[in-house]
Amino acid sequence: MIKEIQELNKEIMNCKKCSLWKSRTKVVCGMGDNNSKLMLIAQAPGEKEDKEGTMFIGPSGEVLEELLKHTKITREEIYMTNLVKCMLPRNRKPKQEEIEACSSYLDEEIRIINPSIISTLGYYSTKYIFKEYSIPFPQSRKGISEIFGKLFIVANKKILPLGHPASILHNDSLREKMIKDYKKLQVVITDCKWFLTCPLKRFYEKGLLEEKWIAKYCKGDWESCKRYQMEEKGEYHSDYMLPNGRINELLKNKL
Numbered sequence: 001m002i003k004e005i006q007e008l009n010k011e012i013m014n015c016k017k018c019s020l021w022k023s024r025t026k027v028v029c030g031m032g033d034n035n036s037k038l039m040l041i042a043q044a045p046g047e048k049e050d051k052e053g054t055m056f057i058g059p060s061g062e063v064l065e066e067l068l069k070h071t072k073i074t075r076e077e078i079y080m081t082n083l084v085k086c087m088l089p090r091n092r093k094p095k096q097e098e099i100e101a102c103s104s105y106l107d108e109e110i111r112i113i114n115p116s117i118i119s120t121l122g123y124y125s126t127k128y129i130f131k132e133y134s135i136p137f138p139q140s141r142k143g144i145s146e147i148f149g150k151l152f153i154v155a156n157k158k159i160l161p162l163g164h165p166a167s168i169l170h171n172d173s174l175r176e177k178m179i180k181d182y183k184k185l186q187v188v189i190t191d192c193k194w195f196l197t198c199p200l201k202r203f204y205e206k207g208l209l210e211e212k213w214i215a216k217y218c219k220g221d222w223e224s225c226k227r228y229q230m231e232e233k234g235e236y237h238s239d240y241m242l243p244n245g246r247i248n249e250l251l252k253n254k255l
């Protein structure tokens with residue numbers, strides 16, 4: 001794996017596939033833990049990253065550090081990369097042809113690192129990954145902000161879109177929501193602590209419950225599971241209650 005990534009980075013370092021090579025100082029390759037199950041995908045290097053050739057060291061890097069502090073996940077434990085590896089002049093939006101030229105490197109990184117969790121930061125990387133995994137992408141700005149912090153399960157991957165740290169630099173009122181959304185990283189990186197004793201595990205193992213419930217909640221966003229919430233409060237709840245709070249009568253008398 002390391003050799004493959006090194007080979008890929010060598011190719012990226014010499015890349016001239018789109019016109020951004022003319023304005024870059026340095027290409028910024030992916031970095032972090034190659035064995036991480038979590039991959040963060042941002043948009044493109046900023047000015048400081050372009051000069052130093054490394055990720056998230058500018059103002060948005062400081063915001064990312066702050067957001068990660070709320071997750072107890074360190075950047076060393078993550079593999080992070082960009083959709084576009086060269087700086088966009090004057091921080092403009094990436095052009096479609098630049099995304100098409102550069103995204104093949106990201107596809108390779110995902111193939112080699114094979115993360116079980118992909119967290120996209122901001123509009124363009126989210127749009128790209130949603131297209132790659134055939135997840136419907138909202139058309140409205142409101143719709144886009146509503147998918148941030150929401151877990152999608154596709155092809156055995158957990159996809160968690162989050163706002164880009166830079167957006168807090170432009171609009172501090174987003175900070176609270178983004179802290180809450182980034183905390184989801186800590187949830188999706190571990191299974192539910194009740195899973196091993198949960199009746200749903202037994203129903204699933206007996207083929208009585210669809211895998212989607214386990215993937216979405218028990219091994220996904222367990223914080224949103226009604227069973228988990230009631231268990232935490234010590235509130236009684238039926239063995240036949242699903243994570244969405246509904247009682248599945250069909251499960252009765254099946255254990």
Ligand code: SF4
Nearest residue numbers: 015017018021086102
């Ligand atoms: S942005 Fe990507 S495709 Fe374009 S020159 Fe840089 S590395 Fe190559």
